[in-house]
Amino acid sequence: MIKIKTVTLHHITQTLKTPFTSSIGHVTDRESILVEVTDLEGISGWGEVVAFSTPWYTEETISTAFHLLKDILVPLLMNQPISHPDQLNHIFHNVKRNYMAKASLEGAIWDLYAKKQGVSLAFVLGGEKSEIECGVVVGISSISKMTEQISQYVEEGYKRFKVKISPDQDIELIEGIRKKFPKLPLMADANSSYSLNDTDRLKELDQFGLLMIEQPLAADDIIDHAKLQQKLTTRICLDESIVTSEDARKAIELGSCRVINIKPGRVGGLTESKKIHDLCKANDIPVWCGGMLETSISRAHNIALASLANFSIPGDISSSSRYWEEDLVYPEIKAVNGKITVPRAEGIGFHMQMDIVKKYRNSVTVIKNSYI
Numbered sequence: 001m002i003k004i005k006t007v008t009l010h011h012i013t014q015t016l017k018t019p020f021t022s023s024i025g026h027v028t029d030r031e032s033i034l035v036e037v038t039d040l041e042g043i044s045g046w047g048e049v050v051a052f053s054t055p056w057y058t059e060e061t062i063s064t065a066f067h068l069l070k071d072i073l074v075p076l077l078m079n080q081p082i083s084h085p086d087q088l089n090h091i092f093h094n095v096k097r098n099y100m101a102k103a104s105l106e107g108a109i110w111d112l113y114a115k116k117q118g119v120s121l122a123f124v125l126g127g128e129k130s131e132i133e134c135g136v137v138v139g140i141s142s143i144s145k146m147t148e149q150i151s152q153y154v155e156e157g158y159k160r161f162k163v164k165i166s167p168d169q170d171i172e173l174i175e176g177i178r179k180k181f182p183k184l185p186l187m188a189d190a191n192s193s194y195s196l197n198d199t200d201r202l203k204e205l206d207q208f209g210l211l212m213i214e215q216p217l218a219a220d221d222i223i224d225h226a227k228l229q230q231k232l233t234t235r236i237c238l239d240e241s242i243v244t245s246e247d248a249r250k251a252i253e254l255g256s257c258r259v260i261n262i263k264p265g266r267v268g269g270l271t272e273s274k275k276i277h278d279l280c281k282a283n284d285i286p287v288w289c290g291g292m293l294e295t296s297i298s299r300a301h302n303i304a305l306a307s308l309a310n311f312s313i314p315g316d317i318s319s320s321s322r323y324w325e326e327d328l329v330y331p332e333i334k335a336v337n338g339k340i341t342v343p344r345a346e347g348i349g350f351h352m353q354m355d356i357v358k359k360y361r362n363s364v365t366v367i368k369n370s371y372i
């Protein structure tokens with residue numbers, strides 16, 4: 001049984017090694033809230049808010065998540081003995097959406113739950129793989145710079161390559177990459193920058209043998225995606241449109257996609273991620289784990305999640321050094337020849353480096369359980 005003593009919110013800001021640009025947003029300084037849940041025995045579990053500083057990817061921000069955690073979600077948890085992390089979905093049931101805020105706390109409870117049993121997070125989630133294959137994302141810049149970046153990542157051994165596209169830079173870019181790398185496992189993420197009026201343009205991408213095209217249409221759409229999928233031979237992968245397992249069920253039923261990207265933050269946590277994974281498995285829809293330019297806390301959660309069987313496509317889980325000067329955890333998270341070993345140590349399997357957390361910390365908020 002988990003009895004919470006304190007929840008500590010560490011608000012940090014790190015500067016990305018190189019700024020990240022997609023069709024809808026540009027990130028240079030990455031704010032995060034690290035959520036540390038400590039129980040009465042003094043064991044700590046860690047989670048992370050992966051919302052951005054502004055609402056360009058989803059509606060949540062670091063500030064809205066901080067408010068939700070401090071004033072709503074943490075108080076809801078304080079008076080409840082928790083026997084399993086799946087209970088959080090029920091406890092948070094009357095709080096609409098705010099999935100990234102919920103996921104941060106839920107992730108910390110999953111870590112704590114695994115630690116208290118002395119087993120790994122991958123084990124309690126039902127993971128089967130001992131190592132996962134890694135993909136990498138190349139943000140929008142000039143075609144020559146993007147091709148150069150890809151060459152470097154090919155040398156590093158990454159197994160799948162994702163480029164950001166938009167109506168301003170798509171066919172020419174993919175054609176340029178394909179000339180240099182005809183067989184590269186390549187995909188494109190449009191971050192909802194097209195509409196059905198662009199169907200002919202998107203059909204032109206079919207000739208390049210992409211693994212999939214991610215979220216071409218509106219962030220809240222599954223109807224138009226179904227119409228588009230009928231016209232494309234390239235598989236559509238949904239990201240922004242899927243925020244619950246119910247969304248996934250409806251999208252699968254409508255034929256809106258043939259692949260789903262699961263990000264625990266986007267869907268409210270690991271319990272819901274597992275549900276989507278299981279549903280997709282039953283419907284022969286492969287899934288992969290997306291990234292959020294996150295710290296190694298979420299990266300460690302993602303590694304554990306990606307060890308489940310139906311994560312059959314390499315996810316956006318790159319080395320920590322891809323974005324960060326220093327890793328918040330030890331040992332450093334590193335892809336070797338495009339693979340990361342799933343840790344067997346208890347919980348997330350990595351140790352927090354508190355001196356580094358403190359170095360990047362703007363503020364710390366400790367919420368004590370007043371019921372004990």
Ligand SMILES: O=C(O)CCC(=O)C1=CC=C[C@@H](O)[C@@H]1C(=O)O
Binds near residue numbers: 022057191239293316
């Ligand atoms: O964390 C990574 O390496 C991948 C990040 C990434 O591609 C994304 C993060 C957040 C929003 C988007 O721009 C994009 C995505 O949509 O998957």
Ligand SMILES: [Mg+2]
Binds near residue numbers: 214215239240
């Ligand atoms: Mg995406």
